[in-house]
Amino acid sequence: MKTKFQSTIETITAATIPMHMPGHKRNVAMLGDDLPYSVDVTEIDGADDLHDPEDGGIIGSLCHKYADLYKAKSAHPLIGGSTCGILAGIRTLTKPGDAVIVARNCHKSVWHAIELCRLRPTCILPPIIEEYGICGTIKSAAVEDAFSRSHGATCVILTSPTYEGVISDVDAIAEVCKKHSAALFVDAAHGAHLGFSEHFPGFPRGADIAVTSLHKTLPALTQTALGLVFNEKYSSRFARNLGIFETSSPSYILMNSIARCADILADRGELFDSYRAMLDEFYASTNPEKLKLIKTDDIGKISISTRGTNFTGSSLAKALRNRFHIEPEMVHSDYLLCMTSICDTRENLAALSRAITELDAEAEYSEGRIYPSFITELPPAEIPLADAVLRDIPDGGEISNAYVWVYPPGIPLLLPGERVTEEIKNHLEILKISGISPKIIKTS
Numbered sequence: 497m498k499t500k501f502q503s504t505i506e507t508i509t510a511a512t513i514p515m516h517m518p519g520h521k522r523n524v525a526m527l528g529d530d531l532p533y534s535v536d537v538t539e540i541d542g543a544d545d546l547h548d549p550e551d552g553g554i555i556g557s558l559c560h561k562y563a564d565l566y567k568a569k570s571a572h573p574l575i576g577g578s579t580c581g582i583l584a585g586i587r588t589l590t591k592p593g594d595a596v597i598v599a600r601n602c603h604k605s606v607w608h609a610i611e612l613c614r615l616r617p618t619c620i621l622p623p624i625i626e627e628y629g630i631c632g633t634i635k636s637a638a639v640e641d642a643f644s645r646s647h648g649a650t651c652v653i654l655t656s657p658t659y660e661g662v663i664s665d666v667d668a669i670a671e672v673c674k675k676h677s678a679a680l681f682v683d684a685a686h687g688a689h690l691g692f693s694e695h696f697p698g699f700p701r702g703a704d705i706a707v708t709s710l711h712k713t714l715p716a717l718t719q720t721a722l723g724l725v726f727n728e729k730y731s732s733r734f735a736r737n738l739g740i741f742e743t744s745s746p747s748y749i750l751m752n753s754i755a756r757c758a759d760i761l762a763d764r765g766e767l768f769d770s771y772r773a774m775l776d777e778f779y780a781s782t783n784p785e786k787l788k789l790i791k792t793d794d795i796g797k798i799s800i801s802t803r804g805t806n807f808t809g810s811s812l813a814k815a816l817r818n819r820f821h822i823e824p825e826m827v828h829s830d831y832l833l834c835m836t837s838i839c840d841t842r843e844n845l846a847a848l849s850r851a852i853t854e855l856d857a858e859a860e861y862s863e864g865r866i867y868p869s870f871i872t873e874l875p876p877a878e879i880p881l882a883d884a885v886l887r888d889i890p891d892g893g894e895i896s897n898a899y900v901w902v903y904p905p906g907i908p909l910l911l912p913g914e915r916v917t918e919e920i921k922n923h924l925e926i927l928k929i930s931g932i933s934p935k936i937i938k939t940s
């Protein structure tokens with residue numbers, strides 16, 4: 497399925513001698529055609545410019561198409577993943593040193609933006625869903641409470657949906673933000689597929705700016721994402737900040753993939769119907785007794801809880817991998833996550849269903865320990881994050897000199913400058929017991 501984007505590139509390159517980058521010169525006779533050299537160009541005449549797209553140009557048209565698809569004021573194709581959109585979006589909505597309100601379960605890229613922009617975060621700790629130990633929804637009342645704890649926060653930053661598909665009421669939170677004259681940034685990296693059919697929840701359009709990773713839940717190549725501006729006043733500032741955080745040599749291969757994904761969203765709505773039907777079939781045929789299917793707002797995220805059984809997330813993943821050739825997306829102490837999309841097949845989902853049923857029959861009830869997937873108390877920030885990363889904090893002390901996270905999901909359990917509480921120490925111990933190694937990224 498060739499995009500108009502690709503045909504345009506083929507037309508403009510067909511009759512020209514490439515005296516320009518990239519150095520492979522599209523010479524497939526010499527290099528072979530196993531890599532997409534022929535569509536890999538640079539900003540030559542007719543190929544538009546990601547950092548300054550022309551109205552009617554191939555990239556400008558793509559921006560308009562995505563703005564229509566997501567009903568945004570402007571859309572910005574990203575080839576540096578949601579990560580670069582998060583850095584640019586948070587910089588757009590804040591000034592250096594601003595107070596901000598941040599959901600503590602945000603991805604590391606949010607914390608890196610806070611570090612780089614020297615922001616002063618007041619954290620919201622998401623509630624833990626007791627039954628499964630995963631982070632729950634952020635309520636507007638929790639945001640209101642955070643405003644009372646923060647001094648003049650100018651921006652609220654949260655993740656919706658989460659990796660596991662938990663959605664927060666972004667519209668209600670947007671109202672609270674308006675009341676306090678603060679902007680709202682939503683990391684919707686895991687929600688690119690939302691809003692295209694009545695079978696799935698809507699996209700979080702109450703944000704001033706949101707980012708979403710096309711590559712995570714839609715048919716698009718790794719690194720492709722979108723920045724979506726819902727409040728027009730931020731469009732040009734966001735574009736400028738993207739120019740700071742994104743390469744000045746954007747990949748046309750990735751942009752072509754973004755173009756193809758737009759065509760699929762615009763023209764193949766029926767794929768969401770068959771996706772929903774496949775998922776319904778999966779849930780109807782999968783009824784484990786000891787293992788539990790975790791229900792969240794997004795049924796496309798199939799998380800399996802091992803809580804109360806003799807499996808851990810890691811041992812279940814090992815069994816799926818070694819015995820059923822199924823590779824899950826993410827493994828935690830007592831659950832794992834399988835991600836699905838419109839590109840899955842009935843056969844794949846049936847194989848997953850059979851594997852869960854078989855492993856459930858082998859599972860045994862076990863009292864065991866309860867493994868929370870996240871902290872349940874905010875560690876006191878003894879030194880503000882932005883200062884802590886510049887300080888020489890000794891190893892092994894009571895104050896963290898590192899970001900500590902499990903990857904995936906890359907959500908910090910501990911931030912530089914935070915007190916290393918007993919809960920954190922226990923948590924790290926539990927991870928060790930359950931075969932998961934946290935990454936410790938030292939900043940001093």
Ligand SMILES: Cc1ncc(COP(=O)(O)O)c(C=O)c1O
Nearest residue numbers: 576577578579603683685709721
């Ligand atoms: C919640 C969340 N936000 C942002 C990102 C970064 O997205 P990307 O990999 O597209 O840069 C991730 C990546 O896993 C994520 O889980």
